[in-house]
Amino acid sequence: MSEPLVLMEGIVKSFSGVHALNQCRFELQPGEIHALVGENGAGKSTMMKILSGVYSKDAGKIYFKGKEVEIPNPRAAQHLGISIIHQELNLMNHLTIAQNIFIGREPRTAKIILNDDEINRKTAELFKSMHLALDPRTKVADLTVAKQQMVEIAKSLSFNSEVLIMDEPTAALTESEIDELFNIIRQLRAKGVGIVHISHRLEELKQISDRVTVMRDGQYIDTVKTSETSIDKIISMMVGRTIYETSPELPENPSQEVVLEVKNLQQGSLLKDISFSLKKGEILGFAGLMGAGRTEVARAIFGADPYDAGEFYVKGKRVQIHSPQQAVQHGIGYLSEDRKRCGLTVGMDVKDNIVLASLKKFLNAIGWVNMAQTTLTAQKYAQSLNIKTPSLDQKVKFLSGGNQQKVVIGKWLVADTEILIFDEPTRGIDVGAKSEIYKLLNDLTRQGKSIIMISSELPEVLRMSHRVVVMCEGRITGILNAGDATQESIMKLATQRGGIISTNLIPEAGRA
């Protein structure tokens, strides 16, 4: 093998006494796509943050092209030619796309005067090469999470770096965007760039990676060639035991009682004539491409966004929902796709976040919060969701990405609402925890709760849903029964552009 582009050896890192990394190793060749996998909290992000100058290591050595280097800050990493897309979005919402992409290295006249025309032009060129239709002058705040993720990717590409680290870049993307991303990184690989790809979508490994490094509990396990290793083998290295993927249990049939009915929901040009119903004990999957309007539907139902027209019926009674508070009163909970912006109070600890949405339950007669009971409840959910945290008093912002997601889920489970809307519930969650969450969802429906599950992972939608609503460009293009839904039939409906509403084409299940 040629000299490695990057070699990290004996890396140790602890956070206030807790070991996050212990004697870790990582090696990257030029012109390879190297996948880094491991359970939530295994230390993948921490390892890459050390390589990109965000954290300093406690011990160990980093070699770049054979020479030992120190990387004390992000700037130093940029100078070496190492760029990273962080797991959490790191954008300045008030700035435009182009301003975000060129932050810190904007072209200047006389050292201080900005030239926005130039960055707009360069950004437009970049987007063209990525087949992205975005205006560089748009403010980032006005973009969806998926588009923001594409901006992050564009930003990291614009560095023309020799090392490109991507920490779960695909978590927020849909299949077609992922394909586009993979094409781009294959081209980069051909040019000799070394690429680190962190992902919990293990099916991607075979598709894209040359080698895989597995980490577990802050330890380096092994590095293997993807072509010579099976996914099952990788999973067993990740979790330290062999787990057998249980065949998906067929969801039980829900009752025919309708708990939520949405009629003719209309929101500007985003949502057109959305009508559907949700039954008691049902999981209703929402599939579609990025920008199809699924999140918008959820937010409208939850009262988080204003809508132009539409009627909501909860258990047959017409209700008004104009604020999240009203939604919660009618027994509707919403787990947002963007945990940092809407789902968590990252400065508070795990315990408080879990009970936040249902604090009322924990008040005693004089209005004090019953601490013992909150701790007990938080403990229960932290355990059943397998949240990896040194203690319940840890601030949520110090948890790994996947564990933060679990906290949000825990929060809505405690809230114990009748109707739960999950927007991308398993984004960034490892295989083991994923099946835990699936089990939990099934348990919930068995208890008579109803669930709307928005997901961009088709296998997940197919596995979990009783019925699948497919959306395209703000319309419902079809509602499929579990029996009729296949990847192909969903994709066909999801790309049915041009406004042919085909709800009539496929008879909706259970409707008289």
Place this chain on the structure above:
Amino acid sequence: MQRLLAFGALIILFVGFSIASPYFLTFDNVIGILLATAVNGILALGVTFVIISGGIDLSVGTVLTVSAVMTGVFITNNHWPIWLGMLGGILTGGLAGFVNGVVIAKMKIPPFIATLGMLNVTKGLALVISGLKPIYFNDTPIFRSLAMDSIIGQVIPKLDIPNAVLVLFMAAIIANLILSKTVFGRYNFAIGSNEEATRLSGVNVDAWKIGVYTLCGLFAGLAGVVIAARLNSAQPALGAGYELDAIAATVIGGTSLSGGEGSIVGTVIGAFIISTLTNGLRILSVPQELQLVVTGCIVVLAVYADILRRRRK
């Protein structure tokens, strides 16, 4: 948008007061409004930068005081040339701002606390240095005329707008260029929008933050020099409370207290709204106590209008 709203409000105030009192729209009175705006406006320019970066500066009022006092010390007591004394006054403000910046960026003290401390420090220093007595500029009459004469009046007869007002507009133009055209301005917005993301983009956030507070201090210093010239004296007890007017002007002008958003044009309009309001209410002989009540309500309403606008979006 908020700027249009604010500008509309300013017009309405003008029209309203003109109808209510014949004295309001006289040349002398309008000059009075302009003069009153000059000092608060210059202060607010610096505050705008700080608030856009997501911070706050409570010390600008008393930094103004100490700068004015130092100008007096330099020119009257030490007999420095006037230009040097003025420069010294401005740099005094810059120094105070720099200290604010270091305390906030390096020692990680929250801006509210850090600048509250600086408020008291500068308040005390102004009193100590001046020996509790005003310093007059009677030996150097040119100093006062620098602010109160009118260059415009010499070019266009009868339009005797004092130079102090000119200083405000020039400072505003420079501030606007810095904010919209330079790296400094861009990073200011970036830090206010998402400090962590800016840091992760390789920007030396601490250094730029120190820069922002220093710039704010420089503006406060300039305002101190202007007010000293206008009053022909450095008053050691004047200036406390000015910071609130400056913050109010900034916020009325549409700058978001949570950072990342704001404009110089808005701030200048905001400063005009405050002085127009104060002036108009005085002309209508509203008692001073009630004037305070009205201005207080206006500030809150302005921010509420901004919130409503945002929510609709």
